Amino acid sequence: MKCRKCPARAVLRMPRHNTAFCSVCLTEFVRSQVQKAIKSQNMFSPNDRILVAVSGGKDSLTLWEILLKLGYRADALYVDQGIGTYSQGSREKVEQFTEQIAKPCGATLTIHNVEEEEGASIPDLANLVRRPTCSTCGTIKRYQFNQAAIQGGYDVMATGHNLDDEAARLLGNVLHWQEEYLQKQSPTLPASMEGFAKKVKPLYRLTEREIAAYAVINRIDYMVEECPMSKGAKMLVYKDVLNRLEAESPGTKHTFYWQFLAKQEKAQATHGSMTETDQTTLKPCTICSQPTSTGMCSYCKMVARANAPAQ
Amino acid sequence: MMKPFMKIHLSHPTRDIEIEGPKHVRDVFQELQLIPEGYLVIRGQDLVTEDELLADSDVIEIRPVISGGSERRP
Ligand code: SF4
Ligand SMILES: [Zn+2]
Ligand SMILES: [Zn+2]
Numbered sequence: 613m614k615c616r617k618c619p620a621r622a623v624l625r626m627p628r629h630n631t632a633f634c635s636v637c638l639t640e641f642v643r644s645q646v647q648k649a650i651k652s653q654n655m656f657s658p659n660d661r662i663l664v665a666v667s668g669g670k671d672s673l674t675l676w677e678i679l680l681k682l683g684y685r686a687d688a689l690y691v692d693q694g695i696g697t698y699s700q701g702s703r704e705k706v707e708q709f710t711e712q713i714a715k716p717c718g719a720t721l722t723i724h725n726v727e728e729e730e731g732a733s734i735p736d737l738a739n740l741v742r743r744p745t746c747s748t749c750g751t752i753k754r755y756q757f758n759q760a761a762i763q764g765g766y767d768v769m770a771t772g773h774n775l776d777d778e779a780a781r782l783l784g785n786v787l788h789w790q791e792e793y794l795q796k797q798s799p800t801l802p803a804s805m806e807g808f809a810k811k812v813k814p815l816y817r818l819t820e821r822e823i824a825a826y827a828v829i830n831r832i833d834y835m836v837e838e839c840p841m842s843k844g845a846k847m848l849v850y851k852d853v854l855n856r857l858e859a860e861s862p863g864t865k866h867t868f869y870w871q872f873l874a875k876q877e878k879a880q881a882t883h884g885s886m887t888e889t890d891q892t893t894l895k896p897c898t899i900c901s902q903p904t905s906t907g908m909c910s911y912c913k914m915v916a917r918a919n920a921p922a923q
Numbered sequence: 924m925m926k927p928f929m930k931i932h933l934s935h936p937t938r939d940i941e942i943e944g945p946k947h948v949r950d951v952f953q954e955l956q957l958i959p960e961g962y963l964v965i966r967g968q969d970l971v972t973e974d975e976l977l978a979d980s981d982v983i984e985i986r987p988v989i990s991g992g993s994e995r996r997p
Contacts, residue, residue, distance in 0.1 A: 623970035824988035855960040
């Protein structure tokens, strides 16, 4: 199979665009999609300082690499969850990437170690507070990334969420009609109030497969193994279902998510924005002052419960 | 003596299998009942498309690209 743009051999067929690219043209395509996302969703400008949330997986490391290659000022934060060999392995990938690719571009990596900072690893914390591991992990990561962005004086925080992530999340939210989450599904979330960093998802126009292909072509060495806690996760089921639909009719995923974004934009014009909702429903946490709807934020509650003497 | 088949490395869970070649990538997918949208095929260090013919001497990785925990929001 030949590349559709040049005479070279194709390395990836992309049915949703009815095309196939060689490694050079695919790299160009992926970077241009990221640039398009940044511009069209007003994510950031060349002078802004960006904090990338990295996990060692393909999406976040690819995102960091592309931002640096495009000339943006992007540092990164890695949260070490203390999940056995998975955390060890992913941390090594992140550190190696930092040495080889980020440092030469003048970028820095910060590591937040949950065991040292919160007093126990994520699985232990989850046990202590009797909550599912993933929700404990989510609370901590969300909190620490936001905190690091605010304290480090970054203009914006970027995550590696891709088209598959967003389409799968949308499917989950729609299946359960969780309308309160729909508002938060934009690729750009404003710093709706003091204490919240602006959050962006520059990979939302790309599928996981396109991103993984970019990583392989550009020799980005990432953690292929999955977090052991993700086994049986609902998200994986939704992604699988969407990929089956995609195989039947290419373009299903991006039509599903992009049409939603278009409708949401219209709805916000008439129904008021997320910023207004946040400002009327959230107040500073009594302990740490990050905005919350419940007096004490879920992170502070969790830390308090984990440190309470056993009864 | 048995002739050596192509070696295929798979993940989630990690395992190595052998399949008799020559065979097109798309037929390997069918044989293993995998949907192409969820994987990349890497021969040596290079990506290959579904119409590529794989030989017994090839070392192949079929790498899943789907990832994700059950964390709700970013
Ligand atoms: S699968 Fe769960 S525990 Fe593992 S990184 Fe994702 S949210 Fe955290
Ligand atoms: Zn080309
Ligand atoms: Zn708090």
